[in-house]
Amino acid sequence: MKYIPVIIVAAIGIVSCKTTSINVAVPDQFASKATQMKVSGLNGWQFKPQINFGNYQTSKVKTGWIVSSGGNDRNSGITNEERLLKVFNMSHDNITTNSKNKFQYSIQDGNLMADIYCLEKASKEEVTTKTPLGEFSKTKNFQYSFSAAILPQTVKDEQWQLVFYNSYDRSKDTARGWFDQPNVEHEGYATNGKQLIDIRPIITDRVVGKDGKESKTLVKILMAYELKIGDGVIGVIDVFNKNVWIYNDLDNNMKLVVASISSAILLRKLELSHT
Amino acid sequence: MKKVYISFLLLLFVSLAHAQQQRDRVGVDMQLQPYKVSERLLPFNRGADFAGYRTKTFRRDIRSWFSFGSINIENEILKIDGIPLYKKDKHRSVDIFSFSLVADSGVVAKTECRAIFRKNETFSLFRPKDSSFFKIKNVDFLQARIMVDADTSNIWYMAAANLNGSENDEQSGIIRCGEKEIRFAKATRMLRDEPVGRDKVSSLFTSLNIVYEFTYKDEVIGAVSFKQSGRKFWCKDDLDATLKKVMASVSTVLCLRNDLFY
Numbered sequence: 001m002k003y004i005p006v007i008i009v010a011a012i013g014i015v016s017c018k019t020t021s022i023n024v025a026v027p028d029q030f031a032s033k034a035t036q037m038k039v040s041g042l043n044g045w046q047f048k049p050q051i052n053f054g055n056y057q058t059s060k061v062k063t064g065w066i067v068s069s070g071g072n073d074r075n076s077g078i079t080n081e082e083r084l085l086k087v088f089n090m091s092h093d094n095i096t097t098n099s100k101n102k103f104q105y106s107i108q109d110g111n112l113m114a115d116i117y118c119l120e121k122a123s124k125e126e127v128t129t130k131t132p133l134g135e136f137s138k139t140k141n142f143q144y145s146f147s148a149a150i151l152p153q154t155v156k157d158e159q160w161q162l163v164f165y166n167s168y169d170r171s172k173d174t175a176r177g178w179f180d181q182p183n184v185e186h187e188g189y190a191t192n193g194k195q196l197i198d199i200r201p202i203i204t205d206r207v208v209g210k211d212g213k214e215s216k217t218l219v220k221i222l223m224a225y226e227l228k229i230g231d232g233v234i235g236v237i238d239v240f241n242k243n244v245w246i247y248n249d250l251d252n253n254m255k256l257v258v259a260s261i262s263s264a265i266l267l268r269k270l271e272l273s274h275t
Numbered sequence: 276m277k278k279v280y281i282s283f284l285l286l287l288f289v290s291l292a293h294a295q296q297q298r299d300r301v302g303v304d305m306q307l308q309p310y311k312v313s314e315r316l317l318p319f320n321r322g323a324d325f326a327g328y329r330t331k332t333f334r335r336d337i338r339s340w341f342s343f344g345s346i347n348i349e350n351e352i353l354k355i356d357g358i359p360l361y362k363k364d365k366h367r368s369v370d371i372f373s374f375s376l377v378a379d380s381g382v383v384a385k386t387e388c389r390a391i392f393r394k395n396e397t398f399s400l401f402r403p404k405d406s407s408f409f410k411i412k413n414v415d416f417l418q419a420r421i422m423v424d425a426d427t428s429n430i431w432y433m434a435a436a437n438l439n440g441s442e443n444d445e446q447s448g449i450i451r452c453g454e455k456e457i458r459f460a461k462a463t464r465m466l467r468d469e470p471v472g473r474d475k476v477s478s479l480f481t482s483l484n485i486v487y488e489f490t491y492k493d494e495v496i497g498a499v500s501f502k503q504s505g506r507k508f509w510c511k512d513d514l515d516a517t518l519k520k521v522m523a524s525v526s527t528v529l530c531l532r533n534d535l536f537y
Contacts, residue, residue: 096504119480145483165483
């Protein structure tokens with residue numbers, strides 16, 4: 001509830017950004033040596049989505065239902081205060097909500113192909129107070145994790161494991177003001193046991209307008225994900241405008257891995273917020 | 276253009292904090308095998324079943340059913356914003372229980388546990404709570420005694436503090452028998468979601484979990500979920516049998532104990 005003003009302002013900011021057609025500010029040094037590909041197939045709700053960008057195309061994504069469950073997360077008896085409050089139709093509960101989504105598909109560029117299996121899980125713990133005047137809740141913590149197995153079809157290639165998570169804990173949050181952004185941990189990487197690709201979210205207010213001029217948005221928003229090996233950027237996934245950049249000087253197998261990671265991140269459904 | 280202008284006006288009255296800071300990476304441990312924990316949490320029928328172990332003869336002392344303290348309705352209503360308006364909060368609870376842990380070979384461990392929670396705080400709207408100001412400390416302590424394989428010469432003793440999260444300190448504990456020592460602490464870890472199986476792609480998946488993580492000689496040997504919902508137990512397959520039984524007993528204590536405060 002505390003973050004409702006931030007959400008409203010952020011939503012207004014995002015809508016205004018989208019209507020004025022802005023793009024994530026990709027550094028010129030990288031953009032000149034990378035290929036930009038527009039992603040199609042993500043708009044609207046589709047039963048079995050199928051996306052393509054550049055010469056990469058996915059099969060129809062096999063996906064199950066998003067399974068959610070929730071319940072009281074407190075293992076104790078009722079206190080005297082709670083017994084008295086129930087007389088006045090008031091209660092104070094600790095509720096945990098879990099959501100899970102699995103999906104799988106394959107991606108190919110005409111020559112090489114990879115199978116991708118993904119699992120998303122989200123868990124949010126809230127303290128919910130119900131009164132005759134209404135229901136109020138406050139998030140104690142939430143955890144979002146995205147895990148994927150990328151299996152290239154070529155015999156000599158090893159499997160890649162993609163790990164990506166967000167985590168928020170109110171007891172460790174230092175944001176106190178109404179419009180302070182909460183401290184959310186973001187982390188992600190993909191590895192085949194030998195190489196490590198770091199996945200870093202780009203939450204920024206610096207954007208490039210239609211006229212090519214760089215400007216600042218009103219709020220900081222998640223614009224893209226950056227893929228790096230060491231200090232070198234090999235890919236950028238623009239989740240705001242649905243674009244993928246892949247560095248040109250990569251071999252085809254690595255490009256397929258980057259395309260697999262990009263498609264997996266774009267096809268996620270659970271975007272759990274701490275609010 | 277109009278929307279940009281309106282949002283700009285709104286933002287004149289708003290100040291935003293800076294973006295988040297860099298943090299350490301959450302550990303990923305693929306060596307630990309997950310096991311689902313099935314719990315029975317009815318008032319007169321409490322037990323757990325996981326990793327080939329199950330509880331038997333779970334007994335809770337009648338003193339655990341009662342708590343003592345001043346009744347403060349404001350404690351419940353005004354807790355949501357963390358603003359304490361009540362003057363005094365005095366609360367005392369105990370949780371005393373025992374159980375046996377059974378495997379296919381029979382009874383493998385017997386555990387007795389006692390947890391004490393005492394809270395004596397004076398709150399004011401204009402200063403932070405501090406029970407130590409009047410030299411009165413909150414007590415949030417759990418102790419247990421674990422006898423493995425009916426061996427009375429080697430009894431493991433457990434001590435844990437702040438398991439109810441009443442203070443902003445680490446929730447942790449220690450289990451000791453002679454020179455051997457297992458430690459556990461609340462942590463956030465990426466752990467395997469399903470057991471390893473032949474041709475099972477899903478065994479490569481991991482998910483983020485808040486757990487009590489067990490370490491022995493600075494090596495992670497297991498974990499158990501902190502949250503009740505979707506509870507799991509993780510353990511190394513090649514772990515010493517005695518350590519595994521002790522860890523299973525401690526995990527059962529952590530699963531079946533009462534939350535005396537939240």
